[in-house]
Amino acid sequence: MNNSLSQKTTGMFRFIGLGFLEAPINLIQGKETKKNLSLILKKIVAPLVSFIFFIGVWQTGSQYLYNKEADYRIEKARQEQGDEAALLMKNCIQSGDVSCQPNTLPSPAQVKVSFFKLLEDHRLISQDKKAFKEKTAALNAQRKSEGKSIITYTGRPSFVDQIITSIKTVFAGFLLAIFIAVPIGIIIGLSETLRDSFNWLIQIFKPVSPVVWLLLVFMIVKTLTKDSDSDSSFIISFISVGLCSMWATLVNTTMGVSTVDQDFINVAKVLRLGSFQKIFKVILPSSLPLIFTGLRITLSVAWMVLIAIELLAQSPGLGSFVWEEFQNGANDSNSKIIVAMFIIGIIGFLLDRIMLAVQNVVSFNKNAGN
């Protein structure tokens, strides 16, 4: 009983991509000590060493850039204002005064500080929001009964809010991509004539850059939403994300549907399945693995272009967070940008893991039927 339970847990771990935790768990349970020790060395110690190496390179690099920038500042002060000013500048830099800090690649420690600062900021804003909600609750209820629009919190969004907005946008874009690419891919895949007639369109639009898609969507949405005064930046960014990322799914779905194993087609013919049955019982199941490979690429592309699109469209989210921090130029802006970079990377990684798990569930062994 206990054994089957632990087997289930390790299976779960492997499924969600935490397979490296298997070895220490087994070790704690006292199973196969020697094998698990070497597994720990390989799966945990080695990545840890490379992580430390990474931090080391980063630290050294940022130290070098910091010194270079500081030297430049002192030298500039000397040339423009004389030796005294240079000395003042040197002392100022050494004292750690915010006003004269060299602005360059932040060190790991600075990034860590910024990370916790951002969390603290989020806590403060959440408190503020909650207080605002409590304060306006009665008023809003009254306004609602009177048929007026309710008062909403319009303060600055926190870093966590930006992350959530970004994830919402990417999922909206991803869903849009699914709803456009999968049905069209199936229809095009089924007919060679349609494939031939739409191939040029796919081939030409596939390599178009996210920036251009954004501008195109902007042109259209701007005109369509002329009458309403609602904020269209979310609509613009999620549609752009969907249009940029859907091509992988479209191409893969088309390919999956058009290259169903001849054996399966023969079975469908011999059983004399109707076209509805043939599509849903034979063609779609057999192309599911390829469709999901396409969806996985689509989601990762969607996340990648999202940041660029938010950055340009000025719609809220991680992209605009990065852009605002860059424009802001405060002395911790650079480290906040690096924090955002890591968050973007980690979320992208997690999204990919989720899709991989889904893909593993739906795909079957292709040669199993033969």
Add this chain to the structure above:
Amino acid sequence: MAYLELKNIYKSYGSAQQKHQVLQNINLEINEGEFVAIVGFSGSGKTTLVNLISGLQKQSSGNLLFKGLPINGTSHERGIIFQNYSLLPWLSVYQNVWIAVKETFPNKSKKELDELVKHYLDMVNLSPASSKRPKELSGGMKQRVAVARTLAMDPEMIIMDEPLGALDALTRGNLQDEILGIWEKNKKTALLITNDVDEGIYMADRIIPLLPGPNATLGPEFKIDIPRPRDKTALNDNPVFKSLRNEIIEFLMEIGNDNNIASDDRYDLPDAEPKDLRSEFQSKLTL
């Protein structure tokens, strides 16, 4: 009038310039209730012939008549058992048979269909595996599912395209008996395509060799006058079986040889004397 009739069938692939003739001048008549085997080398166009009869492909010229009517596409009246099983891997064993009977008998109730599926799975001894996926089955079990799927559609004629070719000898023997048993019970017309002469003689009433392609055509037929049920072990000592087998194999070999004689070049091998190493090894062994 014969049950299945092939008259002057030609089949070629490719364009007019690069024509690849696969079958030529195929003439065949099969009567109702008969078990006919076609034997031939691999690559001689056997599968093309099966595809034509089942309606998966169309002949280039000639007439294909089933019960007096030209064959136009597939039909539930002609069931086919494929060489590579062709089960749908995303469906369970039960569902693989279910999808076939549901299509064949759209008017039957769910309960009747369920009974039908269970009956045929039982017939091929696969009831315990009915919820398994094809990838969990052995080759023999997969082919039994394919047999059940075809039989469950209750076809009037069963076409088998090297159904047992990929199986080991033991499973093969068992399945041969199972298929024969089912055929004898229902007295359906059966066409077996095989590359195994013994299998053909054991199972069929008539054997017709398919001469190797390109331009494959049917050879003279061999009637098998061995009373049924045939006993596989006793068959090996049966003089009719032995002479038939020799005749067919000789015939096929001769055709094969005719095709293979491409060059009369002679190669002289070096005249080497083997060296006697015994004394050397003996001295080593004594060490």
